[in-house]
Every structure is written in structure tokens, then in C-alpha cells.
Amino acid sequence: MAETTSPQDRILVGKSDHLEYLLLKLANRHGLVAGATGTGKTVTLQVLAEGLSNAGVPVFAADIKGDLSGIAAPGQGKDVFVRRAAEIEIPYQPDRFPVVFWDVFGEQGHPIRATVSEMGPLLLARLLELNDTQEGVLNVAFKVADENGWPILDMKDLRALLQFVGDNAAEIGAQYGNVAKTSLAAIQRQLLMLENQGADSFLGEPALDLNDFIRTDRDGRGVVNILAADKLMAKPRLYATFLVWMLSELFETLPEVGDLPKPRLVFFFDEAHLLFNDAPKPLLEAVQQVVRLIRSKGVGVYFVTQNPLDVPEEVLGQLGNKVQHALRAFTPRDQKAVRAAAETFRQRPGLDTSKAIMELAVGEALVSLLEEGGVPGMVDRALIAPPAARVGPLTPEERAAIVAASPLRGKYDQTLDRESAYEILAKRRHLPEEPAQAATASGGLGGILDRLTETLGSSGIPVGRSTGGGTAPSGGAAPSGKGKGGGRQSMSLTELVIRSAAQSFARSASTQIAREGAKILRNSLGGIIGGAIGGAIAKEGGGGRGRRTRAVGSGVPPTGSADFAGEMSDLLGGKGRR
Structure with missing residues (x-):
């Protein structure tokens, strides 16, 4: 790729027969990092996150195994990284980066919460694994709350609302369609299961202010927001719903900015296949629309997964920057997946992409990045640059110290419970008693x-x-x-x-x-x-x-x-x- 930009406008990814750069002005065109387990995907993700942070671009990344937390500590100068730096002819300089830790369950970072109203009936129905009929009843409940001005903030608000809908099923059904008691019971059972899993801690206040993701430190470097997802991965539906909610919220709240010199924020979604597995068609359509349009909000989305085929074609077609690590093909099905992955690249004459994917060593990848004018570059076999920060997890003591020193400490740590649907409906149920008391008091x-x-x-x-x-x-x-x-x-x-x-x-x-x-x-x-x-x-x-x-x-x-x-x-x- 011709070097027509200054070093401040690009991020070094690796080296083939020339240095491979990700252009910052095209980083919001989304991307893909794929490869089998143990081939170096996490290191590539860390290299990209470090480069974006140095360029003043905030980053959000889900940390599945805890390895990405090491970006908050300086690199240890391991021989393998020093040698890799020499191979691609760059100096190796250990560094550390500004990090804020987050955790849906509030155990390894600041809690992340969303209100039930913000989540909406579509995402909530996916989270609760509702069928179409039950989802329809949930939509009716949201409509009733909206028309009456009842805020639905947390789980007890939703339970109170469903009870109200059940108690007034005949009147509500006459206006919005049949409200089956069996569907209400099924929704309530699913809510109970959600609570038993501890996932209800995600629903409530104070709700996350997404502007807290878009921050830089005193040196102008972008803050790397790391979501502790090791426990969250045990609940893949919650994980996927949470990621889709964040994308949707960003799309709805951020203003249109068009093409910027660099993104306002870049998301890395690890284990991206969980986002799409068994997803209903309306949810897939919502994700496709958000990915297609959120670019104009200055947000880049990068999916990290084992196989490109884990991502639907409609979404895969929106991903311009691609880094493909090795795939292993031991079965005919695997071989078919390799050929399909190879076909997603712009082919380079003389390079057998399908064969190269199976021959890549750890730390090697096939790289195709957008060039000037947004044209995909021809695929190259490249060595990935070494990260400057530590590769591997922080100790619990190191993580706790970073959380304690966070500028957001105290903002989200305590649960807020203000008047909402639960309190309003509780008062409403007591109203019939008040006239009787008034009659007694007046004689x-x-x-x-x-x-x-x-x-x-x-x-x-x-x-x-x-x-x-x-x-x-x-x-x-x-x-x-x-x-x-x-x-x-x-x-x-x-x-x-x-x-x-x-x-x-x-x-x-x-x-x-x-x-x-x-x-x-x-x-x-x-x-x-x-x-x-x-x-x-x-x-x-x-x-x-x-x-x-x-x-x-x-x-x-x-x-x-x-x-x-x-x-x-x-x-x-x-x-x-x-």
C-alpha cells in the first residue's frame, strides 16, 4: 500500500512485503478479526486497541478470558516480542494505556446497567427467550406503560406492570388484542429464571451514560474500556443482548458526523458468533441496520470470531478491514469453511489464499485493509506487530487498584431506586381504601x-x-x-x-x-x-x-x-x- 498519509493518521498492524497500516479515517468502516483458538486473535485485538488509544480514539472491548486486562500494565519485554519488533524493523517500547474496567455484575469493574424501557420489548423478548405470542403480550405491556407515563426501570417495575395487565386483561385486550394469561405466566417464569441467574443486576439505575465510554486521558490518549466478560459468557444470550443494546443506544444518541479524520469510538465484539446464534429475524435486521448506519455516527465496529462465516453475509459485507488468522481444516466441513473465508478477500495474484489460511503460524495473518478511497487492499500474508503493553491478565490486586483510582468511581457503584411503575401501581392498588377511610373520618x-x-x-x-x-x-x-x-x-x-x-x-x-x-x-x-x-x-x-x-x-x-x-x-x- 502506498504510504500517502502521515504516521499520525494510521495504525501499524503488521508487515508483509511492506508495512500494513489501518487508516484512521477509514477505521469507522468496520472490520473483522478471525481465526481458530490460539492463533493470536487476542494479540491482534490488543495491537489495534493500543494503536487507536495512542491516536486519541476511545475503545470498548469485551474481555472473554481476562487476557486483555494486561493493556493497563507496561509490557515485559519478552523475547518473542522483541524479536518480532526486529523482524518488522520497528523499535520495541513497553507502554501502558488508560483503562476503565466494567462488569455487568459489578464484581470486576464498574457496574453497567440499562433500564427496562431503554432495553425495549424486542431485546427483552430475546433475553427472555419468548415466542412470538409472548413477545406480543410484552409489547402490549410496554404500550400500556407508555400511554400511562409509568417508567419501567427495573425488574420489579416489569413484574408490577405484568400483574396490572393480567388483572385488567379483558379491558386491555379489548383495545390491543387478546392478552392470554398463559403468556403472562410464561413471561413471569422467564423473569424468575433471569433473576436466579443474577442477570437482573443489568436492569436498573443508574443507567450507563454512553458518553463515559467516549473519553481521553490528560495526555490525549483514548481510554480503553474493558468489559469483564468471563462470567457473562456463561450467559450467552445476555451477552449478545447487552452488546446489541449498546450498539442501538449509540446509534440513537450520537449525532450524525459523517466521515471524520478518526473515529469517535471503536467497538471490539469478541466471540461475535454469540451475537447471531439463534437470533430472530427482527433482531438480525436491527443489527444489520445499525452496523450499516452507525458509521456516519463516527463509530467503528470490529467483530472478533473464529470463522468469518459466523457473521451473516449482510453484516460481513459491511466489514472493510479484515485480519484472518489460521483456520484448521481437518474435516470436509472445515475445508469448505476455509474456502468460503478465502473468498471474502480481494485476491492477490500468485497467492493461494485457501492454502495460506491453513499454513499461517501463530502471530501471522492474512491482512486486507482499506486503502485510500475506501478500496479494499489486496490480501497479504503478514507478521502481526508486537503489543507494547503486557500480554496476559492483571492480578486481582492490580485490577482492584485501577478500579479504585478510576475517575468514574462512585458514579455507578450504588443502585438507585426512584419512583417508577412499581411504586405508582402500588399506590393505585390502595386507592379503593381511601374513600372508605374518608367516610369514617367524616361521621x-x-x-x-x-x-x-x-x-x-x-x-x-x-x-x-x-x-x-x-x-x-x-x-x-x-x-x-x-x-x-x-x-x-x-x-x-x-x-x-x-x-x-x-x-x-x-x-x-x-x-x-x-x-x-x-x-x-x-x-x-x-x-x-x-x-x-x-x-x-x-x-x-x-x-x-x-x-x-x-x-x-x-x-x-x-x-x-x-x-x-x-x-x-x-x-x-x-x-x-x-
């Missing part, structure tokens, strides 16, 4: 009886009222007789009867009450109250034959509520029945 049903008696104008009818010590008549002594109408017990029952009758009547005749006003209230409720109280004070009562007499005496036709009043009078008159 309860006894006060209601007084107001109804005054409205109905029942002069001459002694009406009792329940007080703290029993029933006191409103005029004179309590009536005597064999019935059990006088006393607190009978009046409490009367109160319950009146409340039940009033509520029933209000539901069935609210329109007429609004139109007729006091007339209907007097004629209808008067019969109920008069009949019920008449039974309580009657010295002698009739059975079924006395019902019509009491109803007529109250001024209400001997049907409907009069029959109800007669029934209550029989109950309250007790021994007066014949």
Missing part, C-alpha cells in the same frame, strides 16, 4: 343517616344512630318490645342494609337521579329507609301480608324496593312474624 354511615333523614323529612319516625356506646333514639327512649330492633347490633345491620340498597340503587338509577333530583331520592330511598327502620321499631309486625301495608304507608308503590324493605322488616322485626 361514617351514621352521618349519612342523619343527612338522609333530614332530606326525607321523616318527622315522627324515631331514627336511631350508632355511636360509641350503643343506639340512642333521636327523640325519646328506645322502643320496647320483643323484637331486637333497639340496640347497637340491629342498627349496625340496618346501616349495612341501607348502604347496600343505596349503592345498588345508585348504579341502576343514576341517570334518573341526576334528572329528577330530590323527587326520586325522596320517593325511592324513603321507602327503603322507612321500611327498614319501621321493622326495627315495630312492636308488632306482620309476615308477608304486612309487607304491602308498610310499603303503602311509606308512600312507595308495593313493588320493587317496597318488597325489599318488607324483607328487611321481617328480618329486623324478628319475633313479630306470624
Whole structure:
């Protein structure tokens, strides 16, 4: 490749018959680092990360085995690296780089969290392994929360929302389609499994501010953000969902900047095949769209995997910078994979790419990097440059010291739990109790009886009222007789009867009450109250034959509520029945 750029505009990757450089202005055109286990992929990733950091470009990289953490410590001048530097005619200079450690579980770095709302129903459905029907119910739940303005921040918010949807399935289903209780139950079971795995620690606040990834140190070098992914790898679906979420968030939040002299941020996604395995079509389409368009946001995405075929063709076609380490072909299937990998390169005359892929030694690779104008360079067999920092993991003590000295210390370490859907719905469930408490505080049903008696104008009818010590008549002594109408017990029952009758009547005749006003209230409720109280004070009562007499005496036709009043009078008159 012709050297038409200055050393500050490029990163040394290795040497073939000439030095191989990654042009910074084309580094946001994405890339691929592939090769079998143990062929040097991690070292290549570290070389690229070091070069980007030196150029002032922040980096994010998932550290699967912990080896990449050594970039925070100076190199140890191992013979193999000193010799490699001499082979490609560059000086070997040990160095260390600014690093911030992250960990979804908060054990080996700053916690990374996202709210449930930020995650969205599509990614959450993938995380929970939901089928299409269950995903549809989850979309309905998100829609309900959105329309009501309920923030869904953490797992308990989502559980409360699903419970609300289940409790109101008929009403919600009438508007958005059937909400099956079986689907809700399946989602809740999956949430429980997620919690048991500890993955719910990813959902909550404080949510990650992606601007904290895009930082430089005092010397202008880009910060290398390293995600501790050794434990996360045990949950491949969470790992893949987390990576897709970060890409989506970057795409949605960063402004359009076009082609810059260098990227704003470069992502390295190790074990990239986990991103695409068993991924539903909508998720694949989302990843393809983000990879295609995020370039204009100044972000480069590099996939690190064993075989190029692990990456879908639609995504592979977007990757311009490629470093292919050795592949082993021991079976016909492996040989087919090698041929397919070789076909992804721009071929160089005289180089058998398929054969070279199987002959590469550790630290060697086939390299094809974008040249001026964005044209892929012809593939070359190259020696990869040695890294300047340590190759291998930090000790736990070294990692802990870096985390303790981090400029982000304390920002994400403590969980935040502000008012959200869970608290709002908890208050909503308590609302029916508040009117009842308010009625008791303002005199309860006894006060209601007084107001109804005054409205109905029942002069001459002694009406009792329940007080703290029993029933006191409103005029004179309590009536005597064999019935059990006088006393607190009978009046409490009367109160319950009146409340039940009033509520029933209000539901069935609210329109007429609004139109007729006091007339209907007097004629209808008067019969109920008069009949019920008449039974309580009657010295002698009739059975079924006395019902019509009491109803007529109250001024209400001997049907409907009069029959109800007669029934209550029989109950309250007790021994007066014949």
C-alpha cells in the first residue's frame, strides 16, 4: 500500500512485503478479526486497541478470558516480542494505556446497567427467550406503560406492570388484542429464571451514560474500556443482548458526523458468533441496520470470531478491514469453511489464499485493509506487530487498584431506586381504601343517616344512630318490645342494609337521579329507609301480608324496593312474624 498519509493518521498492524497500516479515517468502516483458538486473535485485538488509544480514539472491548486486562500494565519485554519488533524493523517500547474496567455484575469493574424501557420489548423478548405470542403480550405491556407515563426501570417495575395487565386483561385486550394469561405466566417464569441467574443486576439505575465510554486521558490518549466478560459468557444470550443494546443506544444518541479524520469510538465484539446464534429475524435486521448506519455516527465496529462465516453475509459485507488468522481444516466441513473465508478477500495474484489460511503460524495473518478511497487492499500474508503493553491478565490486586483510582468511581457503584411503575401501581392498588377511610373520618354511615333523614323529612319516625356506646333514639327512649330492633347490633345491620340498597340503587338509577333530583331520592330511598327502620321499631309486625301495608304507608308503590324493605322488616322485626 502506498504510504500517502502521515504516521499520525494510521495504525501499524503488521508487515508483509511492506508495512500494513489501518487508516484512521477509514477505521469507522468496520472490520473483522478471525481465526481458530490460539492463533493470536487476542494479540491482534490488543495491537489495534493500543494503536487507536495512542491516536486519541476511545475503545470498548469485551474481555472473554481476562487476557486483555494486561493493556493497563507496561509490557515485559519478552523475547518473542522483541524479536518480532526486529523482524518488522520497528523499535520495541513497553507502554501502558488508560483503562476503565466494567462488569455487568459489578464484581470486576464498574457496574453497567440499562433500564427496562431503554432495553425495549424486542431485546427483552430475546433475553427472555419468548415466542412470538409472548413477545406480543410484552409489547402490549410496554404500550400500556407508555400511554400511562409509568417508567419501567427495573425488574420489579416489569413484574408490577405484568400483574396490572393480567388483572385488567379483558379491558386491555379489548383495545390491543387478546392478552392470554398463559403468556403472562410464561413471561413471569422467564423473569424468575433471569433473576436466579443474577442477570437482573443489568436492569436498573443508574443507567450507563454512553458518553463515559467516549473519553481521553490528560495526555490525549483514548481510554480503553474493558468489559469483564468471563462470567457473562456463561450467559450467552445476555451477552449478545447487552452488546446489541449498546450498539442501538449509540446509534440513537450520537449525532450524525459523517466521515471524520478518526473515529469517535471503536467497538471490539469478541466471540461475535454469540451475537447471531439463534437470533430472530427482527433482531438480525436491527443489527444489520445499525452496523450499516452507525458509521456516519463516527463509530467503528470490529467483530472478533473464529470463522468469518459466523457473521451473516449482510453484516460481513459491511466489514472493510479484515485480519484472518489460521483456520484448521481437518474435516470436509472445515475445508469448505476455509474456502468460503478465502473468498471474502480481494485476491492477490500468485497467492493461494485457501492454502495460506491453513499454513499461517501463530502471530501471522492474512491482512486486507482499506486503502485510500475506501478500496479494499489486496490480501497479504503478514507478521502481526508486537503489543507494547503486557500480554496476559492483571492480578486481582492490580485490577482492584485501577478500579479504585478510576475517575468514574462512585458514579455507578450504588443502585438507585426512584419512583417508577412499581411504586405508582402500588399506590393505585390502595386507592379503593381511601374513600372508605374518608367516610369514617367524616361521621361514617351514621352521618349519612342523619343527612338522609333530614332530606326525607321523616318527622315522627324515631331514627336511631350508632355511636360509641350503643343506639340512642333521636327523640325519646328506645322502643320496647320483643323484637331486637333497639340496640347497637340491629342498627349496625340496618346501616349495612341501607348502604347496600343505596349503592345498588345508585348504579341502576343514576341517570334518573341526576334528572329528577330530590323527587326520586325522596320517593325511592324513603321507602327503603322507612321500611327498614319501621321493622326495627315495630312492636308488632306482620309476615308477608304486612309487607304491602308498610310499603303503602311509606308512600312507595308495593313493588320493587317496597318488597325489599318488607324483607328487611321481617328480618329486623324478628319475633313479630306470624
